[in-house]
Amino acid sequence: xxxxxxxxLSGHIDLAVVAIVVLKTxxxxxxxxxxxxxxxxxxxxxxxxxxNRIGPNRAGPFGLLQTLADGVKVFFKEDLIPEQADRVIFxxxxxxxxxxxxxxxxxxxxxxxxxxxxxxxxxxxxHRTLLQLADPPIGVxxxxxxxxxxxxxxxxxxxxxxxxxxxxxxxxxxxxxxxxEAALGxxxxxxxxxxxxxxxxxxxxxxxxxxxxxWVTGVVPFVIFLISGTAELNRPPFDLVEAEQELVGGYQTxxxxxxxxxxxxxxxxxxxxxxxxxxxxxxxGPSGPVILGPAWIWGLIWFLLKLLIFLFVFVWFRATxxxxxxxxxxxxxxxxxxxxxxxxxxxxxxxRVGDVEGWNPFLVTMVGAVVLVAAYGxxxxxxxxxxxxxxxxxxLL
Amino acid sequence: MSAFLREYLTVAIFTGVAFGLLAxxxxxxxxxxxxxxxxxxxxxxxxxxxxxxxxxxxxxxxxYVFALLFVMFDVEAxxxxxxxxQLEIYGWFGAVEMGIFIVLLALxxxxxxRKGVLRWT
Numbered sequence: 001x002x003x004x005x006x007x008x009l010s011g012h013i014d015l016a017v018v019a020i021v022v023l024k025t026x027x028x029x030x031x032x033x034x035x036x037x038x039x040x041x042x043x044x045x046x047x048x049x050x051x052n053r054i055g056p057n058r059a060g061p062f063g064l065l066q067t068l069a070d071g072v073k074v075f076f077k078e079d080l081i082p083e084q085a086d087r088v089i090f091x092x093x094x095x096x097x098x099x100x101x102x103x104x105x106x107x108x109x110x111x112x113x114x115x116x117x118x119x120x121x122x123x124x125x126x127h128r129t130l131l132q133l134a135d136p137p138i139g140v141x142x143x144x145x146x147x148x149x150x151x152x153x154x155x156x157x158x159x160x161x162x163x164x165x166x167x168x169x170x171x172x173x174x175x176x177x178x179x180x181e182a183a184l185g186x187x188x189x190x191x192x193x194x195x196x197x198x199x200x201x202x203x204x205x206x207x208x209x210x211x212x213x214x215w216v217t218g219v220v221p222f223v224i225f226l227i228s229g230t231a232e233l234n235r236p237p238f239d240l241v242e243a244e245q246e247l248v249g250g251y252q253t254x255x256x257x258x259x260x261x262x263x264x265x266x267x268x269x270x271x272x273x274x275x276x277x278x279x280x281x282x283x284x285g286p287s288g289p290v291i292l293g294p295a296w297i298w299g300l301i302w303f304l305l306k307l308l309i310f311l312f313v314f315v316w317f318r319a320t321x322x323x324x325x326x327x328x329x330x331x332x333x334x335x336x337x338x339x340x341x342x343x344x345x346x347x348x349x350x351x352r353v354g355d356v357e358g359w360n361p362f363l364v365t366m367v368g369a370v371v372l373v374a375a376y377g378x379x380x381x382x383x384x385x386x387x388x389x390x391x392x393x394x395x396l397l
Numbered sequence: 398m399s400a401f402l403r404e405y406l407t408v409a410i411f412t413g414v415a416f417g418l419l420a421x422x423x424x425x426x427x428x429x430x431x432x433x434x435x436x437x438x439x440x441x442x443x444x445x446x447x448x449x450x451x452x453x454x455x456x457x458x459x460x461y462v463f464a465l466l467f468v469m470f471d472v473e474a475x476x477x478x479x480x481x482x483q484l485e486i487y488g489w490f491g492a493v494e495m496g497i498f499i500v501l502l503a504l505x506x507x508x509x510x511r512k513g514v515l516r517w518t
Contacts, residue, residue, distance in 0.1 A: 006404060006407075009403040009404060009407070013403075021407060021410070025407075025410060025411055025414060028411070029414065029415075029418070075425065075426050075429055075430065076429060076430055076431070077430060078430055078431055078432065078433065078438075079426065079427075079430055080438050080439065081439070082439055082440065082441050083439040083440070083441075084441055084448075084451055094419075095416065095419050098415070098419055099412060099415050099416060099419070102411065102412070102415035103408060103411065103412055103415070106407070106408050106411045107408075133407055133408075133411055134404045134405070134407040134408045134411070135404060136401075136404040136405060136408065137401065137404075140478075141478065142408070144474070148471075161441075162441065162451055162453060163441035163442060163443070163448070164441075164443065164448075165442065165443075167453075171460050172460070174460070174464070175460035175463045175464070178463060178464055178467035179463055179466075179467065181467065181471070182466075182467055182470035182471070185470065185471070185474045186470070186474075186477075189474070189477050189478065189481050192478060192481040192482060193481045193484055196482055196483075196484065196485070197482055198478065198482055248442065248444070253442055254441065254442060257426065257430060258422065258423060258426035258430070259423075262419070262422075330463070330515065331515070334463075334466070334506070334510075334515050335510070335515060338470070338506065339503065339506070342499055342502070342503055345477075345499065346496055346499060349484070349492050349495065349496070350492065352484055352485075353484065353488060353489050353492040356484075356485050356488060357488060357489055
């Protein structure tokens with residue numbers, strides 16, 4: 001059994017190893033927190049631009065310190081806990097939605113030397129290590145588990161408020177998040193299928209330099225992941241959870257002061273981690289051409305550039321797309337994305353196995369596609385018949 | 398301790414630091430924020446009028462079916478992920494087995510669909 005794992009932790013543990021782990025922890029935190037601050041500013045600025053406004057421009061150059069100013073303000077705000085709330089759960093629910101966002105980032109390869117034969121390993125102080133905090137052999141499952149735990153934060157926050165809007169918002173949120181979690185998991189299976197490993201650094205090494213899963217898995221899993229990732233984040237156009245026109249603020253309605261800020265930050269932090277996961281799984285993470293200087297710096301540069309693309313895409317979605325209706329949301333998840341990802345998984349399996357067994361790849365693809373199209377046709381026919389039956393039943397009534 | 402567990406130890410340390418940081422933020426907030434209690438501040442928000450009853454009233458929530466369906470797909474992931482890493486080893490036999498499994502699962506979804514569980518209005 002081969003575990004990818006961080007070579008740093010496989011040998012004898014001495015002071016230098018501990019120092020490197022501490023350094024990596026601090027740097028990961030710094031990157032994530034600075035990234036979150038930047039993201040809040042970036043979102044407001046870009047949405048401002050897309051709406052022909054200027055956006056924040058008072059605090060610091062280009063309004064860059066706006067987040068800091070807001071953060072300081074929020075510290076001085078009164079923290080109200082409604083009388084009817086379940087006090088303990090109400091107080092600690094924000095932690096439950098914040099911590100998973102942190103943990104997910106621990107398995108993201110941030111930089112590293114992914115040239116041929118290096119598989120992301122670099123040397124610091126004479127120790128060989130990966131430039132990611134931890135590389136558990138099941139990194140991908142850790143990501144999925146954390147996105148499941150994030151549901152608890154939202155659910156408990158809404159429930160413990162003892163108020164109607166938050167309860168509705170949180171129930172909506174959990175239904176939405178578990179629905180898209182299924183599609184998310186199935187699209188990740190496609191990536192695991194072609195990479196043959198569950199470790200995040202292994203997945204990135206398998207993609208270096210240009211065998212990105214984006215096209216190796218055939219774009220469809222990527223699209224499914226992007227859509228269900230947006231839904232997992234509760235970001236527009238899937239922000240029914242806090243649809244302010246109908247639910248005031250969803251699960252955050254009763255929160256104020258610093259606890260509200262924690263939810264707000266968790267949302268942006270999740271956006272960053274989700275983008276980082278997309279980059280890792282589909283766009284080859286930090287792998288890319290090394291032009292001059294140390295390879296790991298180029299890893300960092302490529303990673304940040306790819307990350308920025310997805311941060312922009314998420315903001316772009318928000319500024320462009322109108323919100324889904326709830327039934328449309330559920331239909332898209334259960335009736336389109338899940339069947340599509342199941343079908344694509346079968347097709348991909350057939351092609352991969354055909355590759356191993358030496359079957360004609362063209363024939364396998366054609367037969368697979370024909371079978372899937374036939375299944376889709378049957379489904380459409382069945383739905384048409386069902387609709388006709390319903391209409392008949394209505395006429396009889 | 399094996400390297401396998403050490404990876405998780407790093408994750409655990411990271412989690413601990415995250416909790417510590419958040420606890421720090423909350424306690425700093427507690428030190429510097431004002432507290433000026435007023436009965437009105439502690440009412441539930443219900444669009445500005447007095448709240449009717451509590452938030453924990455019984456109301457028809459039909460979302461639980463989706464939770465059940467989700468469990469079905471999550472259990473499925475438990476089977477699919479290990480197989481997906483070993484695709485080449487199991488070859489066409491494993492692929493056929495997994496194909497049957499996935500088709501059965503799709504039938505389950507289709508059954509829920511047929512029963513009108515997925516219909517919202």
